Amino acid sequence: MPELPEVETYRRFIDELVVGQTIVAFEVKDAHVLATSEDLLRHAVVGSRVTGTRRLGKNCFLELSTGQVLVLHFGMTGDVGAYRDEHDAPRFTRVALHLDTGLRVAFVDPRKFGRIRLAESVEAYQKAKKIGPDALNITTEQLKAKLSHRKTLIKPLLLDQSITAGLGNWIVDEVLFQAKIHPERIANTLTDAEFEALHEAIQLVLTTAIKHEATYRHFPASFLIHAREWDDSATPGSDKHQFCPRHPDTGIDKNYVGGRATYTCPVCQPAAQ
């Protein structure tokens, strides 16, 4: 789940629950998700107050009263939850922050690709990890500057967090569909008009997804996402929602681009020459 809109939704959830609160315990149920040592994390976090939250791409930050930040990355299957009693802890809770109010905030991650770490600041982390501008803030000019000299496929470039941060697999498919650009187009063949369309589509898809709190089935019917098999309303193998929203007679193609499942409309997104 966690691409930019999900992470923004998690951030808002965390912001409401923990800003102003003091963390009284740092409970580790599975140290696999820790990218900073447990001792160091506990030392930084316990007794600190959370002064604010931030987000950059798919990373969520809790700003601590010590000046440091706790960085949450949710991997492929990360989520957040809140509970009060141990027996209500969500399944796959890996780490829990215990607040002075008695509430516990859970970092939930079945597949354990997510990570929790400590950083000196959001900016330091961004620099160290070479994370590009957030996809909601990048301008058409910046996008063009980073892509127009590249000789490789556009889709893997859009997934590269150092170019712009926050776009994941389904969002890139949706963006390319909305911008009517084939995912295997070579980046340096895009026209100015296509860069404009790309930028506009990024804004459209992200703001729409955040507005619906990343609940896919509430997205407009004009979105390609309804063709993805993991949409609740489309069972694998069925032909429900398998057609282009703009061309009811045209089936959506599924392919692999850069090793990732990729959905396209053959009419809207003509193949690269």
Added chain:
DNA sequence: GCAAATGTTAGTCG
């Protein structure tokens, strides 16, 4: 039982 999965990154090869 088998296939697929929303992300990242280390390693390899030119």
Added chain:
DNA sequence: TCGACTAACATTTG
């Protein structure tokens, strides 16, 4: 050293 590509990570779900 950089760019491009692939495999691997760990586990659940359909």
